[in-house]
Amino acid sequence: MAKSDTSKRLSELRMKHGxxxxxxxxxxxxRAATLREAQPRFRGLExxxxxxxxxxxxxxxxxxxxxxxxxxxxxxxxxxxEVFTTxxxxxxxxxxxxxxxxxxxxxxxxGMESAMKAKGKHTKVLSFGGDGGTYDIGFQAxxxxxxxxxxxxxxxxxxxxxxxxxxxxxxxTPHAASTTTSPAGKERMGKRHLKKDLLSIIAAHHIxxxxxxxxxxxxxxQRKVRYAMGVEGPTFLxxxxxxxxxxxxxxxxxxxxxxxGVQCGLFPLVELERxxxxxxxxxxxxxxxxxxxxxxxxxxxxxxxxxxxxxEELDHLQALADHNIETxxxxxxxxxxxxxxxxxxxxxxxxxxxxx
Amino acid sequence: MVQITRGQWAGAxxxxxxxxxxxxxxxxxxxxxxxxxxxxSCPAGEDQQAWFALLQEHRAEEAWASLVNANPMPGVTGRVxxxxxxxxxxxxxxxxxxxxxxxxxxxxxxxxxxxWDYPVVAPADNAPTVAIVGAGPGGLSAAYxxxxxxxxxxxxxxxxxxxxxxxxxxxxxxxPRAALDREIDRIIALPGxxxxxxxxxxxxxTIDSLRERFDAxxxxxxxxxxxxxxxxxxxxxxxxxxxxxxxxxxxxxxxxDNAKGDVIVHGGGNTAMDICRIVKRSxxxxxxxxxxxxxxxxxxxxxxLINVVPRELEEAREEGIEIIDHATVSRLIMKxxxxxxxxxxxxxxxxxxxxxxxxxxxxxTERVVSVDMVVPCVGEQVEPEAFEGYLDGAYFWPDNIYGRxxxxxxxxxxxxxxxxxxxxxxxxGRLAAEAVVAELAGEIDPPAxxxxxxxxxxxxxAYYANADRTRVLKLAVSERTFExxxxxxxxxxxxxxxxxxxxxxxxxxxxxxxxxMCPDNAVIKxxxxxxxxxxxxxxxxxxxxxxxxxxxxxxxYIQSVAETx
Numbered sequence: 001m002a003k004s005d006t007s008k009r010l011s012e013l014r015m016k017h018g019x020x021x022x023x024x025x026x027x028x029x030x031r032a033a034t035l036r037e038a039q040p041r042f043r044g045l046e047x048x049x050x051x052x053x054x055x056x057x058x059x060x061x062x063x064x065x066x067x068x069x070x071x072x073x074x075x076x077x078x079x080x081x082e083v084f085t086t087x088x089x090x091x092x093x094x095x096x097x098x099x100x101x102x103x104x105x106x107x108x109x110x111g112m113e114s115a116m117k118a119k120g121k122h123t124k125v126l127s128f129g130g131d132g133g134t135y136d137i138g139f140q141a142x143x144x145x146x147x148x149x150x151x152x153x154x155x156x157x158x159x160x161x162x163x164x165x166x167x168x169x170x171x172x173t174p175h176a177a178s179t180t181t182s183p184a185g186k187e188r189m190g191k192r193h194l195k196k197d198l199l200s201i202i203a204a205h206h207i208x209x210x211x212x213x214x215x216x217x218x219x220x221x222q223r224k225v226r227y228a229m230g231v232e233g234p235t236f237l238x239x240x241x242x243x244x245x246x247x248x249x250x251x252x253x254x255x256x257x258x259x260x261g262v263q264c265g266l267f268p269l270v271e272l273e274r275x276x277x278x279x280x281x282x283x284x285x286x287x288x289x290x291x292x293x294x295x296x297x298x299x300x301x302x303x304x305x306x307x308x309x310x311x312e313e314l315d316h317l318q319a320l321a322d323h324n325i326e327t328x329x330x331x332x333x334x335x336x337x338x339x340x341x342x343x344x345x346x347x348x349x350x351x352x353x354x355x356x
Numbered sequence: 357m358v359q360i361t362r363g364q365w366a367g368a369x370x371x372x373x374x375x376x377x378x379x380x381x382x383x384x385x386x387x388x389x390x391x392x393x394x395x396x397s398c399p400a401g402e403d404q405q406a407w408f409a410l411l412q413e414h415r416a417e418e419a420w421a422s423l424v425n426a427n428p429m430p431g432v433t434g435r436v437x438x439x440x441x442x443x444x445x446x447x448x449x450x451x452x453x454x455x456x457x458x459x460x461x462x463x464x465x466x467x468x469x470x471x472w473d474y475p476v477v478a479p480a481d482n483a484p485t486v487a488i489v490g491a492g493p494g495g496l497s498a499a500y501x502x503x504x505x506x507x508x509x510x511x512x513x514x515x516x517x518x519x520x521x522x523x524x525x526x527x528x529x530x531x532p533r534a535a536l537d538r539e540i541d542r543i544i545a546l547p548g549x550x551x552x553x554x555x556x557x558x559x560x561x562t563i564d565s566l567r568e569r570f571d572a573x574x575x576x577x578x579x580x581x582x583x584x585x586x587x588x589x590x591x592x593x594x595x596x597x598x599x600x601x602x603x604x605x606x607x608x609x610x611x612x613d614n615a616k617g618d619v620i621v622h623g624g625g626n627t628a629m630d631i632c633r634i635v636k637r638s639x640x641x642x643x644x645x646x647x648x649x650x651x652x653x654x655x656x657x658x659x660x661l662i663n664v665v666p667r668e669l670e671e672a673r674e675e676g677i678e679i680i681d682h683a684t685v686s687r688l689i690m691k692x693x694x695x696x697x698x699x700x701x702x703x704x705x706x707x708x709x710x711x712x713x714x715x716x717x718x719x720x721t722e723r724v725v726s727v728d729m730v731v732p733c734v735g736e737q738v739e740p741e742a743f744e745g746y747l748d749g750a751y752f753w754p755d756n757i758y759g760r761x762x763x764x765x766x767x768x769x770x771x772x773x774x775x776x777x778x779x780x781x782x783x784x785g786r787l788a789a790e791a792v793v794a795e796l797a798g799e800i801d802p803p804a805x806x807x808x809x810x811x812x813x814x815x816x817x818a819y820y821a822n823a824d825r826t827r828v829l830k831l832a833v834s835e836r837t838f839e840x841x842x843x844x845x846x847x848x849x850x851x852x853x854x855x856x857x858x859x860x861x862x863x864x865x866x867x868x869x870x871x872x873m874c875p876d877n878a879v880i881k882x883x884x885x886x887x888x889x890x891x892x893x894x895x896x897x898x899x900x901x902x903x904x905x906x907x908x909x910x911x912x913y914i915q916s917v918a919e920t921x
Binding site (some may be wrong): 036037039040043045046048049050051052053054055056058059062063085087089090091092094181205215218244250252253254255256259335337342344345346347348349350351352356 | 369370371373374376380388409412413460796797818819820822856860861865866867868869872873874875876877880881882891895897898900901902903904907908910916
């Protein structure tokens, strides 16, 4: 696209979304923007969606859309995100958005990207799925998309179970978590198996960029989105998104739960380029995993003092967190403004990180 | 809601037509301005959080203007105040209180250096005029606040200079005379303030005549008369009472000869501390403070703690002052009419039958030490002359916070009986001036501030970066003289860095957390429509009441209240 075409397109988008014109020569929006329309950020996912109170996935998707900006199209696998954003006849999306099947959002996104390429357009294609649609059902389509090197950013909102259908275990559900299909009881202490290390599999495709992020660190999350948006080729982002309903924690605690998940080492925030580990978020002072688990009802059986297996499983999860810290070298050295403690800091006027 | 039928070609309806706010069942987030603990504890009524907020934006002059809305003498209080604000500071729970007094002093000095104008306009020519007795910190503050509120003020001072106790009883090592004069001169130069010197109540003027001539009378005479001191009836012939000794020393620069030997100071206030240090510096062999209170420690009850500026205590101990706490002088040992020794006995404040604290001396703990001089510093009371009919015993003891003694007559400062700091006198001046304005307007009393206090457990400290308190240089013990100020000044860079440590307890930090973390896009950023002094409004059409913003608000400014729908 020629430069003038790009600026024309951006001017159209600014008009459409009620944003102020970039220069006096540009046409103004036809009506005065409402307060909501005049927000100094792109609202790709609007209010009125039907997510539960305190939904981590709704927050993550909103943050991704803000970071990705208006010139995008979305293919969205079946799942919570698809269901709560598009109850017929309404949509919370303010960009072109296609609902794929559960298993093929990566394939649909591949097609969309190829069509844009054929038309000579540069609109970036995003592909969204939950952990069920990514770790399990849509995995083969995703692998194909990565292998064919489509210019797509694939984002998986990882809430660690099939929440939309009623909290069934997925291959992303962490060890020892109780779900309706891995209930804690006499026979088992929740899920018997381990959480699938998807990021390593993705990285093995040798793609330009794959990373994990958390809703507890919005600045870090959006930096990763923006970086991926600038990459020509397949990129992948997994976002840890607490689910108050499925994880059984208070809706107000979504961020706190996510923050402790990172700070204990169970959900490492890492970046991989061409399969190599290029960056991590250091953990200033690793917290015990119990701090993270105690907030969630799905791990309540690990705090049953009368069950001898509880301590064993707690120790197992602690060992898994320690293994992550060891494997990725997460232990921080001194104070780092973007480590798991510093990245959250604010001061008057906004976040502290990245300011002089 | 826009209805479209199946098969009809149309753009999808927006979900904005569906108001998820109707889902809120138990709670909704609201903005609640709570008082920061520094503000709550400040006797002068400063809102430190408010002026630190301006300083965080590098708006130093506006910060100073906000400060002097309560306290016109930050250069003075920044030097002499025991800063209860720092004791109350919620940052104590994180990594140490803010150095509030150092920044206050910097702002006060900056205002003088750069000639910032006090935020007052000249009162109208026919404005009511208020008579103020005494030009100490309370009287000067009252005059300033009268002018700030549109009244004229006429001060009557018995001495040839304004300043009161600030001039007569505070050593230059704590309050250099230049710093004092600069700030006082700027206040009495304000339009609408007249200062009459060498006018003593009872000799040149009377309260009744003032009540006739003026619209209101404010009494801030201070406490000049030493409280009677004796030990079981014995008083040494060559008794030197503490405050008088301090005044004589500041006037003549000399102490009595027996101050070269072993000196005991009896008392537990800032004057006692000043006496100890001056006597020691002039060459006393030893100086021992005997106080009935306790020294700071982890187990010291607040009502038992010695009432002195903490850094003064620290400096005194550096200089070699001995302190015997929880003790009193139980007997004077005299040779003729001269003191040669004292008997000291341990005591403590214990709760009696009626629950009130009383001093209990512990039999068997008596010990005798030989001394050359005993200096009592057990406090002062109002010089009763000319105040007949107003005093209740030694002090005024008004029964209301405004100090109202009679219609349009108010008492201010130490003379009230329940005060004891410069900051409290300054606060009294403001309260009385506000009450005068209300009374002249025919109202009862100014409205009280009913806001709740934000305690440390209401904050989310995960969002605050650790930052150590600014280290302030002070003179080494060997370099301390009678004149040089001991505590150093801080630079602009240090003041602005210290301001960044303020947690903004209970008030919006504009950090964007609520705006960034709302899963429902129900926080709207705006400065135009946010009438409550924040940068955000809640869109209750869409807020589902999850409580996330309340949880993640660092300052406790967002709180969840019961849903009333």
